[in-house]
Amino acid sequence: MYDEDPMMLNARFLKSVLPASARGLIRTGALRAVATSGISKGFKQANIVIVDKTLADDFEKFCLANNGPLPLLYRSKPGEWSSPPLSTDSDIRTDCPQYIKYEEGNVTGNLSSLMECTEQLKDMVTFYLGCSFSFESALLKAGVPVRNIEQGCNVSMFKTSIPCVEVGGFQCKMVVTMRPIPVDKLDAAVQVTHHMKDVHGAPVHIGHPGLIGVEDLSKPDFGEAVKAHPGDTPVFWACGITATEAVRNCKSPLAFTHAPGCMFITDLRSDQEVVSNYAADTETPxxxxxxxxxxxxxxxxxxxxxxxxxxxxxxxxxxxxxxxxxxxxxxxxxxxxxxxxxxxxxxxxxxxxxxxxxxxxxxxxxxxxxxxxxxxxxxxxxxxxxxxxxxxxxxxxxxxxxxxxxxxxxxxxxxxxxxxxxxxxxxxxxxxxxxxxxxxxxxxxxxxxxxxxxxxxxxxxxxxxxxxxxxxxxxxxxxxxxxxxxxxxxxxxxxxxxxxxxxxxxxxxxxxxxxxxxxxxxxxxxxxxxxxxxxxxxxxxxxxxxxxxxxxxxxxxxxxxxxxxxxxxxxxxxxxxxxxxxxxxxxxxxxxxxxxxxxxxxxxxxxxxxxxxxxxxxxxxxxxxxxxxx
Missing domain, CATH: 3.90.1640.20 (TON_0340)
Structure with a gap:
């Protein structure tokens, strides 16, 4: 049994690994370029956007105007690598499995670490945005199947025809994640995620993908195709990759984001958030x-x-x-x-x-x-x-x-x-x-x-x-x-x-x-x-x-x-x-x-x-x- 593939061990055990340990594995290179869906089950994950400090105020306003796809968890100070409200002993330069580098809106690199960019990052601000991976464990706990976890793949992500509110140079169409949900579980899926507003909240569309400009569910723009089961309905949640599209359209000299699906894992428990929000919000969809x-x-x-x-x-x-x-x-x-x-x-x-x-x-x-x-x-x-x-x-x-x-x-x-x-x-x-x-x-x-x-x-x-x-x-x-x-x-x-x-x-x-x-x-x-x-x-x-x-x-x-x-x-x-x-x-x-x-x-x-x-x-x-x- 000692000869078993380490990645097989990951697939079996990483869902129970504590966030600090998961970040440690990512930092040391044991988990590189992997989707974090299902890792550290029950803890929130975050999308990452890093922009020049001169653009930070506009980007924050852009997030607030489009808080479905871009729920803001934390804005760092310029040159701050840690995120005190979200995690201890973290370093944003190393703690995502993969990063993307943008210059003038163009992708110029896929990086396993940002350590070589430390000097440039001193004048940049990191935004941590809620991620739908955070509510997947809550869905499972409510008896709602999560097909991408079942199939061991990244979630499907699609560009849509839904325009975001433009702020400064930041403008784009929304990106969504899609999860096939059984019809008899739609109420449960919406009710669970409704209360988790800082990780996208309830779905933005349920039903035919063409109504939001998505042509083919078998050809996602990001992530991997997820197979539906008979009786499943496509359900779409707002997605933090929307920020990636906004960063590209802004055409700033330099910016970084996480790679799709390669999230930053926080120390915040997602199930506690559900309980507290249920107490504060008596409405049920x-x-x-x-x-x-x-x-x-x-x-x-x-x-x-x-x-x-x-x-x-x-x-x-x-x-x-x-x-x-x-x-x-x-x-x-x-x-x-x-x-x-x-x-x-x-x-x-x-x-x-x-x-x-x-x-x-x-x-x-x-x-x-x-x-x-x-x-x-x-x-x-x-x-x-x-x-x-x-x-x-x-x-x-x-x-x-x-x-x-x-x-x-x-x-x-x-x-x-x-x-x-x-x-x-x-x-x-x-x-x-x-x-x-x-x-x-x-x-x-x-x-x-x-x-x-x-x-x-x-x-x-x-x-x-x-x-x-x-x-x-x-x-x-x-x-x-x-x-x-x-x-x-x-x-x-x-x-x-x-x-x-x-x-x-x-x-x-x-x-x-x-x-x-x-x-x-x-x-x-x-x-x-x-x-x-x-x-x-x-x-x-x-x-x-x-x-x-x-x-x-x-x-x-x-x-x-x-x-x-x-x-x-x-x-x-x-x-x-x-x-x-x-x-x-x-x-x-x-x-x-x-x-x-x-x-x-x-x-x-x-x-x-x-x-x-x-x-x-x-x-x-x-x-x-x-x-x-x-």
Whole structure:
């Protein structure tokens, strides 16, 4: 056994070696040019950047502006080799397994030691930055497999399309590490790393690599390819190698960094950090799948999830006794709102011409909810377009114009129609130049919109065919199912609305006349409410809640830049209120739009008086949203 390869002994025992001993082995040359992942398990590791003292202030500001990839652990004094807060008996000139030398931004050497550069280093400052190797032992302790450790290789690192905030001469795109994580372990992986903010914290992206500009997971820019197991999802954390890209772009006369994967091992225990942060931070992130094409997950805090559950319970009351409890699918509201939160451009449609004997035939359920959603999306600076029937085009444009005059909307929203003139009409409508790779919209949302049944007709709740009053906007939702990057939401209260195809079998079984009227066209997310407007109000409130969720907000900005707090007042003013919704309902009645169930031309929706039924729901949604309800 005494003839066994020393490196085999390393692989077996180095995970339990104390940091000082590991640094000693590195310093003496016993561990050179090796990845430090898995060494000194349970202790933090650090990325190293060494720049001239004249650049140190700008680089520190660059780190603070991009603290996801560059969490600053320590900044040395010029010519200081040790790092007192991080380690004892350390020397940055010798204690990384390998270094890279840069001159004018170009790599001019791979060095096993910086001792020969001592004179130059006297005028240079060392930055120690948190490293994701530090949380790998915590992941393992939580039962999350770490594939690069299992496979005995360096972690995969990729350049992305995510821009960092520029400071001085330092600017670059973010570099990320990728670890394949089993789907059922995503919550655990995010929750463990969320609390370790000084070693990159929670992931910045979960899902398809192309969404962050990574083309091929088998060809990492740094490190080694890590093989995923069946059922694994790629999870991306911000990476300290981002600093290497910034140093190269700065083109300073001289700089040094560690080689990718060859980290500085500190004396700080990573598991103690997790325990202390758990005590200080009561928030817990939860992961939700918001798209299958391409695969995309998002995150929200436990407090936010609790609020969504409370809103679900509220809006799922069934005042019309339609039997909607049979149609409910868990977490549809939160997933729809998360998807909308990521969207930059949203197409909204509404309009159910149930009153075929009246002009106009529309009902008062739908437009208020649609406008409430549009107001919040508008406040969050997203592009919005409303698509409606050609026959109702001018009326809806006038309603939007008057909603702006009444202060319900801040600015006008384009209102358009869609005509199915040829087999490519829907693709041309949804995509620039009819190219599926360039969709105009990230999300399509239908609320109380007449939906096409299995026989191709459109029916109101009384089984009356109203196809002659409905333009085929359903085809946009059908086409979107085959366009990567477009998600869809349907909001309804009876099963015959656009997007309810996901629950069509239960509609046929439990909803009156459901065997005929059930909508056959499904949406990715199906939000069921006792009154569809309530679902619209809940979506608007949900978007506001997410906008104020620090966990979700960090994930949206990919942990670069600073929290966006300036828009909170604008979003607060965009929330639906009793006063605004009363004015909007009055506006609809003025245009001759009637209550859905009774046909009354008055202050009611679906046969329910605005006061105190709908007004009460709005008040309760606001109480949940603004934190006044438990």
């Amino acid at each position: 939860h992961v939700f799948c918001i798209s299958q094409n391409p695969l995309h997950y998002s995150v929200a805090s436990a407090t936010v999830v609790k609020k969504f559950k409370a809103m679900d319970i509220l809006i799922q009351q069934d005042p019309g006794n339609r039997g909607i409890k049979h149609l409910l699918i868990e977490n549809q509201l939160v997933k729809a709102c998360l998807s909308l939160s990521h969207a930059k451009s949203v197409l909204i449609t509404t309009g159910f011409p149930t009153h075929f004997n009246h002009q106009p035939p529309e009902e008062t359920d739908g437009p208020p909810g649609a406008i409430a959603i549009a107001a919040m999306l508008q406040a969050q600076k997203k592009n919005i377009v409303i698509v409606t029937d050609q026959r109702a085009l001018e009326m809806n444009r006038k309603i939007i114009e008057e909603a702006v005059e009444q202060g319900v909307l801040k600015t006008p929203i384009p209102v358009v129609s869609f005509q199915d003139n040829d087999e490519d009409s829907s693709v041309k409508f949804l995509c620039r130049d009819g190219d599926l790779q360039f969709p105009r919209f990230d999300h399509l949302l239908a609320i109380e919109r007449a939906g096409m049944a299995a026989d191709g007709n459109y029916y109101n709740a009384r089984k009356v065919n109203i196809k002659h009053l409905v333009d085929p906007i359903d085809k946009l939702f059908l086409t979107a199912q085959n366009i990567p990057g477009i998600s869809t939401t349907g909001i309804g209260d009876g099963g015959n609305e656009l997007g309810m195809g996901k629950v069509k079998e239960t509609v046929r079984k439990y909803i009156h006349n459901g065997d005929l009227i059930a909508c056959d066209v499904e949406a990715d997310f199906t939000v069921i409410a006792g009154v569809s407007n309530w679902g619209g109000y809940a979506v608007a409130c949900g978007l506001y809640i997410l906008n104020n969720c620090t966990i979700h907000e960090r994930y949206l900005r990919k942990a670069v830049g600073f929290p966006k707090t300036a828009e909170m007042d604008i979003c607060l003013s965009a929330l639906p209120t009793v006063h605004k919704e009363e004015k909007l309902l009055e506006l609809l009645v003025k245009h001759g739009i009637r209550s859905g169930k009774t046909g009354n031309l008055g202050m009611e929706v679906d046969g329910l008086l605005f006061y105190d039924t709908h007004s009460s729901v709005i008040k309760q949604l606001l109480e949940i949203t603004l934190g006044q309800a438990q």
